[in-house]
Amino acid sequence: DLSRWLPCQSRCELAGAASLFLSIKNSSILINGPRWCAMVAEREMAAAEKKYEKQMFCSEVKEVDLLYGADEAMQSALDEIKNEQKPDLIAVLNSCSVSLIGDDLKGICKSADMGCPVIPMDSGGLRGEFWHGYQIAAQKLLESLNLKTDRKRKNNKVNIIGWCTAYPNWLGDLLEIKRMLQKINIEVGICFGADGVAMKDLEELPEAALNVVLHPELGLNAVEFLKERLGQEYVIAPIPYGMQNSLQWLQKITAALNMQPDFSAIENEIAYNQEKIDTAIFQLKANNKNISFGNAYLCLTQGMAMGIVKALVSEFPDLNDIYLRLEGPVESSIMSEIFCLTREWKGYSDKHIRKNYLDLVLGNTQTRVEAANYKNTVFMNVLLPYQGVVVHERPYAGITGWKFLLADIFDKFQTLAYLNPVVEDDRIC
Structure with missing residues (x-):
């Protein structure tokens, strides 16, 4: 299997780093590389937030620069950023080609008089994928901050760590998570990675009593850094899906905070919606007695998989087997409980297709193409x-999000059931 030697099999390290830095209010990104790399990254970031296009610049490195050095091209681009944007933060990201020539990236950034912090990062996709770039960028951003250990902490305040505006539904999911926490009197401080967080706001990170890691593939190294630097405790509580799973998620956080809140409002809300x-x-089931859900085929990140699998097992109607493939970094110790509930999915095959069953496929559009069997699969791009x-505002996480997710899945199920009439001989006994 030679695929493991491919430099980048999905979105590259540069895109991951850019997604974090662009979330900072009034930030600018300089892609130090050819125009092609900048155009690809700009397209991907604009798909998340259109305004990110105006925050991205390129040094437009040419062939001669790859031979003799790209320092002049980079300095010219930095001057353009200073004159046009006057940003609060600049991140300089090397593309693959420039990473190979060995320019003194740190020295050039240090000597540039930009009037704001300049964070250099070698982010060529020859080394890693999206999540790796995000993690390195998070580390560098936190290291650049003047985080004070003597700031007074609030016992009921948490930071959300491990968030990304490139993930679908990021805004709606975040609003729902904040709503649930606030309903049990937990104050949400900084959401590290959410759009519009100012550099000055990040100085409030030490005020939280606990850091909550929602996506471990993004935020685990960041909370470990904060624990070492500030002595701040953290809890790995992946993004919740489902009614009872959302309640258990809240209980896990309150236990980590040594709180005993009143859950009655949350429990009443769950009972009403359930x-x-x-x-x-x-x-x-009554309207579709002769056709039902079959297997679930999931291609997800670690943080999503932990919540979705639990919800499918305990709160979804009559699935058979769950097949799982993980994207990005995986901590086996964190995932051990989930691995016991699933089977490994290496690829979709016609042998899985059975009469009178509609399989559930959760992943991205590439997963959908791989699954291919459009007539018999209910697909959701998550x-x-x-x-x-x-539609970032539409949640799939939490109590409200579970209703939206089920509504979308059931609607597609009804459509496919109508398009797949069951003949008499095929009916399930």
Whole structure:
């Protein structure tokens, strides 16, 4: 299997680093490389947030620069940023080609008089993928901050670590998570990686009593850095999906904070919504007695998989087997519980297709093409990259998000069931 030697099999390290730095309010990104690399990265970032296009610049390195050095091209681009943007932060990201020539990136950035912090980063895709770039960028950004250890902490305040505006539904999911936390009197401080966080705001990171890691593939190294630097504790609580799983997620965080809040409002909300969901499931089965859900095929990141798998096992109607393939870094110790509930999915095959069953496929558009069996699969795009009209405000996580996710899945199920009439001989006994 030679695929492991490929330099980048999905979105590259440069895109991951850019996604974090662009989330900082009034930041600018200089891609130190050819125009082609900048155009690809700009297209990917603009798909997440259109305004990011105006924050990205390119040194437009040419062939002669690759031979004799790109320092003049980079300095010219830095001057352009200073004159046009006057940013609060500049990140200089080397592309693959410039990474090979060995320019003194740190020295050039240090000597440049930009009037704001300049963070250099060698982010060529020859070394890693999106998540690796995000992690390195997070480390460098935190190291550049003047985080004070003597700031007073609030016992009921948490930071959210490991968030990304390139993930589908990032805004709606974040709003729902904040809503649930605030409903049990937990204050949310900094959401590291969410759009619009100012450099000055990041100085408030030490005020939280706990850092909550929602996507370990993005935020685990950041919370370990904060624990070492500030003595701040953290809890790995991947993004919650489902009703009871959302309640258990909240209970895990309150236990880490040594809080004993009143969960009655949350429990009443869950009971109210669960009754509606149970009715919808009953109607779905009653209207489709001869066809049902089959297997689930999931291609997800670690943080998403932990929440979605638990919800599918405990709160989804009558799935058979769950096949899982993980994108990005994986901590086996964190995933051990999930691995016991799933089987490894190496690829979709016609042998999995059975009469009178509609399989559930969760992933991205590449996963959908791989699954291929459009007639018998209910597909949801929950993983980057996303194609089509992006509605970040629509949640799939938490209590509200589970209703939206089930509504979308059931709607597609009904459509496919109508398009797949069951003949008499095929009916399930």
